[in-house]
Amino acid sequence: xxxxxxxxxxxxxxxxxxxxxxxxxxxxxxxxxxxxxxxxxxxxxxxxxxxxxxxxxxxxxxxxxxxxxxxxxxxxxxxxxxxxxxxxxxxxxxxxxxxxxxxxxxxxxxxxxxxxxxxxxxxxxxxxxxxxxxxxxxxxxxx
Amino acid sequence: xxxxxxxxxxxxxxxxxxxxxxxxxxxxxxxxxxxxxxxxxxxxxxxxxxxxxxxxxxxxxxxxxxxxxxxxxxxxxxxxxxxxxxxxxxxxxxxxxxxxxxxxxxxxxxxxxxxxxxxxxxxxxxxxxxxxxxxxxxxxxxxxxxxxxxxxxxxxxxxxxxxxxxxxxxxxxxxxxxxxxxxxxxxxxxxxxxxxxxxxxxxxxxxxxxxxxxxxxxxxxxxxxxxxxxxxxxxxxxxxxxxxxxxxxxxxxxxxxxxxxxxxxxxxxxxxxxxxxxxxx
Numbered sequence: 001x002x003x004x005x006x007x008x009x010x011x012x013x014x015x016x017x018x019x020x021x022x023x024x025x026x027x028x029x030x031x032x033x034x035x036x037x038x039x040x041x042x043x044x045x046x047x048x049x050x051x052x053x054x055x056x057x058x059x060x061x062x063x064x065x066x067x068x069x070x071x072x073x074x075x076x077x078x079x080x081x082x083x084x085x086x087x088x089x090x091x092x093x094x095x096x097x098x099x100x101x102x103x104x105x106x107x108x109x110x111x112x113x114x115x116x117x118x119x120x121x122x123x124x125x126x127x128x129x130x131x132x133x134x135x136x137x138x139x140x141x142x143x
Numbered sequence: 144x145x146x147x148x149x150x151x152x153x154x155x156x157x158x159x160x161x162x163x164x165x166x167x168x169x170x171x172x173x174x175x176x177x178x179x180x181x182x183x184x185x186x187x188x189x190x191x192x193x194x195x196x197x198x199x200x201x202x203x204x205x206x207x208x209x210x211x212x213x214x215x216x217x218x219x220x221x222x223x224x225x226x227x228x229x230x231x232x233x234x235x236x237x238x239x240x241x242x243x244x245x246x247x248x249x250x251x252x253x254x255x256x257x258x259x260x261x262x263x264x265x266x267x268x269x270x271x272x273x274x275x276x277x278x279x280x281x282x283x284x285x286x287x288x289x290x291x292x293x294x295x296x297x298x299x300x301x302x303x304x305x306x307x308x309x310x311x312x313x314x315x316x317x318x319x320x321x322x323x324x325x326x327x328x329x330x331x332x333x334x335x336x337x338x339x340x341x342x343x344x345x346x347x348x349x350x351x352x353x354x355x356x357x358x359x360x361x362x363x364x365x366x367x368x369x370x371x372x373x374x375x376x377x378x379x380x381x382x383x384x385x386x387x388x389x390x391x392x393x394x395x396x397x398x399x400x401x402x403x404x405x406x407x408x409x410x411x412x413x414x415x416x417x418x419x420x421x422x423x424x
Contacts, residue, residue, distance in 0.1 A: 080354045087294055132179060133183055
């Protein structure tokens with residue numbers, strides 16, 4: 001049984017952005033040597049997310065647009081206050097709520113050294129409050 | 144557009160170079176966010192539409208055992224990008240402060256002075272600071288001084304009262320004082336100083352509760368009338384974000400949401416800062 005954990009650094013460059021990380025996850029699987037098992041991917045940040053959808057720009061745009069419609073920046077949020085544990089103001093509740101609704105992780109089976117996924121399924125790191133350097137965890141289990 | 148108030152406290156390269164910098168950021172400046180590569184700083188400027196930013200250290204080793212960025216570190220960061228405008232900081236409680244400032248300006252090419260009476264624990268209006276103001280005046284650089292509430296643990300609120308500065312403002316009439324954070328909550332006192340003394344400027348980096356939009360709307364339309372900004376203070380306000388306490392993009396959006404004319408916004412976002420940074424102004 002092999003268990004490997006990789007920390008993937010992602011530099012987002014915009015305030016909101018969908019970044020295709022499918023190839024990076026495939027590469028981590030290839031480097032792990034695991035032929036059959038499971039890969040789990042998770043963002044470590046609560047104002048970002050991870051989604052799986054068809055890998056086309058119109059859908060990237062739709063996800064961001066409609067999450068923004070659900071959680072407008074102008075809405076009234078309790079989070080808008082000084083966070084005394086952090087030395088900062090919290091006013092990005094919209095980003096946190098997008099993360100909650102959109103999800104923060106995904107899992108795929110590994111078969112013959114590759115992700116077993118649908119031909120359209122693409123893994124996106126979702127930036128909701130960038131630009132920032134972010135970290136995703138990729139855990140690979142198998143043999 | 145120019146951001147007149149940013150801090151380098153989350154730049155990871157500084158932690159890698161100087162391990163004490165992490166303590167300065169976490170315990171003295173007091174911020175809990177993840178350290179970020181220098182590139183993130185420039186990207187944060189990009190998404191906000193900011194072309195240049197003033198980068199501020201605080202020389203608080205005497206009071207806090209560690210500086211929140213040194214003049215040398217600021218100069219090194221500025222050497223990496225022409226978009227950054229480095230200010231120096233010296234400790235008025237140290238006898239070499241005037242010569243330290245002269246060296247920072249003439250040798251390191253820093254373009255202004257940052258003081259924080261709350262973090263540095265000195266009386267901004269007292270004689271101990273006069274030699275530093277005198278040096279800044281002779282060097283023809285602006286001084287950006289913390290006024291208003293400071294989040295830094297252990298700092299005294301009274302150190303940030305803007306009226307403490309009045310004697311220095313009168314004594315050094317050729318030195319431009321930029322009062323940070325609009326001196327919140329002492330906004331009217333800061334406004335009165337700016338109305339009375341042409342060498343007083345105010346920066347917009349005030350955010351103490353609610354969102355930037357809500358706070359700006361409160362300060363600039365209810366705490367003081369927006370007409371005061373548009374008609375009387377338009378030439379004496381500079382945009383400052385206080386990044387990374389708050390992201391620059393949010394502060395720009397908050398300022399732009401105010402009912403100000405484009406002409407006034409242009410002065411706050413660019414013209415006044417350029418005037419302050421022009422030596423000999």
